[in-house]
Amino acid sequence: MTALVERMARELAAHWRGEEDGLFPASLTALSGEERDASMAAWRAAHGAARD
Numbered sequence: 001m002t003a004l005v006e007r008m009a010r011e012l013a014a015h016w017r018g019e020e021d022g023l024f025p026a027s028l029t030a031l032s033g034e035e036r037d038a039s040m041a042a043w044r045a046a047h048g049a050a051r052d
Helices: 002-030 033-047
Strands: none
Touching: 002 033
16 A cells, blocks of 8 residues: 555555646746746745746
């Protein structure tokens, strides 16, 4: 059972990364410049500037 839970956790984490790397940047196109800057600042605060 533990192996199944670990596999599911890995698959879920990969899914979340895919959404973050795809949906988040795509959604920025709908924001004004000020909204985009605020959104990117929040993202960097949560994830670090290294992934920019």
